[in-house]
Structure formats: C-alpha cells, structure tokens
Amino acid sequence: MSEDPFDHVAFLSRSKTRVCLLALLSDRGPTSRRTLRDRLEASQSTVVRSVQALERRGWVERDDGAVRATGTGTLVADEFCELLDGLDETTDLGPFLQWFPHEEFDLDLTHLYGATVTTPSPGDPYAPAREQTELVRTASRVRALLPSIDIDGTRVAHERITNGDLATEVVVGHAVRETICDGEYARLFGEQIDAxxxxxxLDEALPFYLGLDGEGVVQIGVEDDDGVPQALLETDSEPVRTWADDVYRSYRDRATELAPGDFA
Incomplete structure (x- = not known):
C-alpha cells in the first residue's frame, strides 16, 4: 500500500465517518461497535466498513470485542484534526486575509487563530466601523494608525479625550493629514491636542487600520481598493500584540508630530 501522505489525506477526506471514528477511538480508547454506532449515529454496516478500512491501514485494531486506535492511528487522528481546525480558522479569517497585505508584513498568520472578524453585510454595512469606534468608546488609552477617518468616530474620541477619559496617540496617512487640518476636524483635533x-x-499612505488599547487588545482593519472597509479583526494574542507594537512604532518614528498651530 502506498505510504504517500496525500493518499492518506484523500482516504480520510472521502469519508467523514472514518475521521470521526478514528478521532473518537483516539479520545476514548477501546470502544464497542454498538457504542460507535450510537456516538456516530451511523448504521452497523457503515461502522463495519469504516473499521475494516481503518484496520487495513493499521490505524485501528480489535481488542477483546472492542475496537481501539493503534499508536499510529492516534497520531494520524491528532494531525488530521489539527489540519481541519486550521482550515476552519482559515475559512473564518478569509474576509480579512483577502485584503491584508501579509506578504509585506512579518506576521505569523497562525497567531490570528481565535480572533474575531467583523465584516459588513447588506443589513449592517458599517459593522467594522462600529467595532472600531467601540474600542475608542471603552478604552482608557488607544494608539492607532489611521488610513482613513470619519466624523462620527472623531466626535466620540473628542468627547472622551476632552473629558479626561481617554488618552490617544495616532498616526495619520497623508490624505487624512490634509482632511483633519480643515473644517470641523481641525477644531476637534486641535482641542484634542490641547487636552x-x-x-x-506621514507623507505616505497607511496600508491598514491598526488600533491598540492599553489592555492588550489589537484591532486590524482592512479596506478594498476603493477604500471601503471589508473586515475588522480583533484579538488579544500576545504575539500579535508584539507585532502590532513594532509596526506602530515603525510608522510613528518616521512621522512628524503635529502642533496646535497645524489645526488653526
């Protein structure tokens, strides 16, 4: 029989029952066929065929009327279930990964597993922006890279900053820099600096939104080519936080701090 790993993956992928049966035996140890039928909600013939197929691979064996996973079978179950978990996480991250420029940034994407991803929908097109504003509404300290800006979120931040409830440090791209130095934005930002x-x-564009609160939460927001928000990822992963700190500092260190006179 071929030992090609792709052959093993194909063998398991063709039958969900085989995967569930092998994982069940790996977790439970020796199990009767009746129990297997009950736990898998499968017919007797299906269980028999699956046991025989796994037995031919050397992944299960009979043990005094019961069936148990071999050492190899347990390792196969663990590795295959880990693969499935990773694929499930990747599917959840899909709307974010589609627009995140991961080739340009040294971020291990597996550290994003378990993150919350908020996407727009026809019934709630502003869901990502609302989550971004929620960080400003609830945190006591925020640092952020702002590739774009909206007046509602700016007003929320302004109220909390001028009331002494929020400390902020933000880096803005060149387009946002021009926007906030005029009109209502100029007044709001001037008062925030005074507070x-x-x-x-910056004299360059920012590739994505990045928000860091004082408690370890990181938000990363991505837009499409027209600047429309597509997804907001939020995580408290420590490796992501370390990465985000480094990215934020790299942009801040080459930016110019704006003075109250810039908003006159």
Missing amino acids: GSSVFG
Whole structure:
C-alpha cells in the first residue's frame, strides 16, 4: 500500500465517518461497535466498513470485542484534526486575509487563530466601523494608525479625550493629514491636542487600520481598493500584540508630530 501522505489525506477526506471514528477511538480508547454506532449515529454496516478500512491501514485494531486506535492511528487522528481546525480558522479569517497585505508584513498568520472578524453585510454595512469606534468608546488609552477617518468616530474620541477619559496617540496617512487640518476636524483635533493627545502625520499612505488599547487588545482593519472597509479583526494574542507594537512604532518614528498651530 502506498505510504504517500496525500493518499492518506484523500482516504480520510472521502469519508467523514472514518475521521470521526478514528478521532473518537483516539479520545476514548477501546470502544464497542454498538457504542460507535450510537456516538456516530451511523448504521452497523457503515461502522463495519469504516473499521475494516481503518484496520487495513493499521490505524485501528480489535481488542477483546472492542475496537481501539493503534499508536499510529492516534497520531494520524491528532494531525488530521489539527489540519481541519486550521482550515476552519482559515475559512473564518478569509474576509480579512483577502485584503491584508501579509506578504509585506512579518506576521505569523497562525497567531490570528481565535480572533474575531467583523465584516459588513447588506443589513449592517458599517459593522467594522462600529467595532472600531467601540474600542475608542471603552478604552482608557488607544494608539492607532489611521488610513482613513470619519466624523462620527472623531466626535466620540473628542468627547472622551476632552473629558479626561481617554488618552490617544495616532498616526495619520497623508490624505487624512490634509482632511483633519480643515473644517470641523481641525477644531476637534486641535482641542484634542490641547487636552494632551498626540497626532503624527506621514507623507505616505497607511496600508491598514491598526488600533491598540492599553489592555492588550489589537484591532486590524482592512479596506478594498476603493477604500471601503471589508473586515475588522480583533484579538488579544500576545504575539500579535508584539507585532502590532513594532509596526506602530515603525510608522510613528518616521512621522512628524503635529502642533496646535497645524489645526488653526
């Protein structure tokens, strides 16, 4: 029989019952066929065929009227279930990964497993923006890279900053820099700086939104080519936090701090 790993993956992928049966035996140890039928909600013939197929691979064996996974079978079950878990996580991250420029940033994407991804929908097109504003509404300290900006979120931040409830340090891209130095934005940002906030301006565009609160939460927001928000990822993963700190500092260190006079 071929020992090609692809052959093993194909063998398991063709039958969900085989995968579930092998995982069940790996977790439970020796199990009767009746129990297997009950736990898998499968017919007797299906269980018999699956046991025989796995037995031919050397992954299960009979043990005094019961069936149990061999050492090899247990390892196969663990590895295959880990693969399935990873694929499930990748599917959940899909709307974010589609627009995140991961080739340009040294981020181990497996550290994003378990993150919450918020996407727009026809009934709630502003869901990502609302989650972004929620961080500003609830945190006591926020650092952020802002590739774009909206007046509603700015007003929320302004109220909390001028009330002494929020400390912020933000880096803005060149387009946002021009926007916030005019009209209502200029007044709001000027008052925020007077209240102790820091604003840094870049002469380049920012590749994505990045928000960091003072408690370890990281938000990463991505937009499509037209600047429309497509997904907001939120995680408290420590490796992601370390990566986010480094990315934030790299942009802040080459930006210019804006003074109150810039908003006059």
